[in-house]
Amino acid sequence: MKVSSQSPYRNPYESRYNNERNPGLAILSLITNASVLVQLVMALLLVVSFMSWLFIFRKLFAIRQAGRRRRNSSATSGAAAT
Numbered sequence: 001m002k003v004s005s006q007s008p009y010r011n012p013y014e015s016r017y018n019n020e021r022n023p024g025l026a027i028l029s030l031i032t033n034a035s036v037l038v039q040l041v042m043a044l045l046l047v048v049s050f051m052s053w054l055f056i057f058r059k060l061f062a063i064r065q066a067g068r069r070r071r072n073s074s075a076t077s078g079a080a081a082t
Helices: 025-032 036-081
Strands: none
Touching: none
């Protein structure tokens, strides 16, 4: 009698999308199978995260620009004083 390596019963806690070929599909299936409220919360978190990174980069560019202006103004004022 030959015993197969695969069980006829599927584990309900194991994702059918989680395989070696495409492991990213498990995350996608978690999102698509979530309730509407959970999907809205995830979307809100994604938008707020994007806005946070936007503010961080805008502040970084503003600080760099202020440093360049300070260096340029000190170089021109130092040259004019001599």
